Amino acid sequence: MNEAALLPVIKAGNGRTLSRAEFLSLFNTYNCFLKDQSQLHLTYAQEADGTVVVEGMLNICWGVRRPIRLKIQDDKQMFPFVPKTSPEPTSPVSPLESKRGMSRWGEYVDLHQIDEMVETPQETIKNPLPGPPVFETSTLRPPKQKNPEQEAESNLFRCMSDASLVKRRRSMGKSAAQREKERQHRFSINGHFYNYKTSIFTPSFGTPTKVCISSRMTTNQVIEQLLHKFKIQNDPQEFALYCLHQSGEKRKLSNTDQPLWERTLQGPSDDIMKIFLMDADEEEVSDDVAQYLNLELPILEKVLQKLKDEENREIQRIENKYKHQKRVLSNMLNCKMSRHIETSV
Template sequence: EPERHSCSMHSAHFPLLIGRRLGAYSIGISSTLQGSIRAEPSLAQGQGRPSHGQWDEHMEHSLETSLVPCGKDKYISKNELLSHLKNYNLYYEGLNLQLRHREEEEELIVEGLLNIFWGLRRPIRLQMQDDNERIRPPPSSTSWHSGCNLLTQRPVAKPATIPDIQITEAEDNPTSTEEEEIKTTEDDTPQLMRTRSDVGVRRRGNQRTPGEQRRIKRHRFSINGHFYNHKTSVFTPAYGSVTNVRINSTMSTPQVLKLLLNKFKIENPASEFSLYMVHTSGEKRKLKDTDYPLIARILHGPCEQVSKVFLMEKDQVEEVTYDVAQYIKFEMPVLSSFIEKLKEEEDREVDKLMRRYTSLRVLIEQRLQDLARCHATM
């Protein structure tokens, strides 16, 4: 009975509940419409729609904000770039090569580390010093203490003075006192000689002369905290070794090159180098000055076994297109057979064109003869 009563009560009140909910829903819709009307007073009051010029300007602005430049007169949609970026970060999940993105004034900016592989064939020159560490010139003979701080950093031990010991020849019958003095002198002499030898080794190993210290100071320079000698400042990086730079998607190819050269304090001008996108197929495409290397890396995919960004000399590398790259890995006999097939196809096309234009020439000559007969009869 109580359950049946409760069910009847619910059934009796059910239409009332439905009515209340519908009323609240209608009130919510009306309030929403009123809010939208308040938000657009011009449309509600019938003041007219936006003009055609304003609409075109709005559409153009929305298109500009939804496109991301990836080169000269080349654009990619923001959604497509974000899709590539998502796949890129999934590939490098948990690694420091993941990229971050943000928006500044409706412009999408991607930033992070870009791996660049060394592909140089000629040696490069390194700077003699860091930008933050200035090495003073060697002091002149007239100003011995000017400029060099090595002498003030640590005390220089004066070379040990060895006493001059003279041993006189013994007489035939020396006295006991003279024998003791000679014996003492002979016993002390080898010890003093060993002391002199020890001092010499210790001074050469741990303590350099002021001249040597000044020469080392002049020849030593630092690159990212590592000290080198200027005699070894010209070297060639190992081909295929990798480095990285932190860049963003708004940096062009010259800016990335300059950043890389400054990182390693390379003295060669940036105009000698260029960045290339190298594929495993053999294709080599030079990144133009108007390209953005980070966006190019994202669009080519994250896998470096498929494509890599190389730093190479401009005059040592020739671009290889995709059409040429697909034949690079074939052996010479296979390539020769390809050439023969292409030659046969070329000959067939030439014969076809010659037959076509021969027939056209015959038709034109026949028409000209007909016109000449007509003029003769007239």
Template structure:
């Protein structure tokens, strides 16, 4: 009994498949994706066969999903203190003083020697520049005194970055297919049919695979709102149970996504479609209407046959009852 169990691989709740069959499908799967990132690896641990690799999942949600705005709280940037502002004002004052000296030296060495006829005008210009610089230095010293007094009044408290005109830069994080989102776009609906992938193994259940997928994109919605579906090109749609193993089922159904795909959809928005129903949903509306008309005609014929049958039985029973009544009266 143990040897039989060791030769099987669980693919769902009370569902098993032999290792040889799964390995054969795995070889076909890897041959299809030869040299690609979707090739799968397999190994054995304590007699159990484990397949691992990337699983393609297609987005099929219709309603917006909520995304986490930030992965973690950013450390606040150091805010400038009043002391740093005072030091900056001193630096600006020194730079202005050096610039004024340079202008005076330039005027004395060039303007006065070359344009002697305009000496008086130049002297006036030098006086104006000197007076202007002296006024700015006085304003700077006054500003420094005010800042020092304000520093003593507030007792060294820090001024908020908003009052100083400093804005924090919010980091944008890349999401679905290069979509960037932040606090303004924290609600997002992936394009229907767009594909993503997650790294899983054949031991992971449907619930575990969905949690990995939602955590990959920091989706705040509850995993209970979604389900994994296998959708065929014929229109057949089958929902995976919570205890199913999606990667093993994907291998067994084959690698070609033109035949079937695995979708993430809302549980309350999607219904399963059986194979019998899927045979008809691909037809055009006039063809479906003709099918319905044929079914109604067939239903009417069967109803008439059934009514005639019961009418005949009723007539026979009544005839027999009359014969019994006549025999008793005699």
């Protein structure tokens, strides 16, 4: 955008204003700090009413204490139904025959299915030996000739999570565009994909995530955007955004605050300030209290004792003040209620 087109004064949210020079300096410093991470750079544009709108990625750390619940409604939306076809002898077969074509979490109940994932459709037995086949397992499967490469890859599959196995199987036979579209549909929370056994869990405290927002979005809108990205079923009213500063100060953003402006004004460094998604009833920590958090325990005990002594002196001063007022008021009432004795000469 042309810098000359900016207004002399720019609104930075929550009633704050910046001059054009201050905003450009802040904006350029922000992107310069993230020069090696171009995907995190901010962009801005001035709308017809003169409002400057900033857009970009916002880092948010997980700080919830209560479990969150993941949705499963998008499973059928992610992968359309595939008509039932007769399975080939060497193709992995779902144990749920009524749902052919759709893989569900926990479907791999037999390690033979994992082994078959690394086999190609062209691998067929030519010129079989005469005589009855010799079976090697109780599952009535014929023996398979494996080379060391397939055995190593099969062992790798056994170590993979349910989500990785399903993702690997679903990606087979699909174009790159289809895989990219499906990959963007559901995101993982720090590697935790949806699993029906672990759909209710608590993310590790302090682990970061990113969400693309604009400076027009309020705190509630950013929370809703984050929950929608990860398909979280919880009510957005259960959460709130907190700014946690290096000093230990923890301030809750109100519903009308604009988190991207808060991030822009504080700079991109997480060492100075981090934005956390926490429970709505999390306790705030003021700057006056935060300045004592980094002190040693003996010093904190002395400070606490000093505060108690000061509190006791203040309580005693207030009690003495009201006792004096009570005594004065009582004397005035007694003077008015006493009888006057008149004498005649």
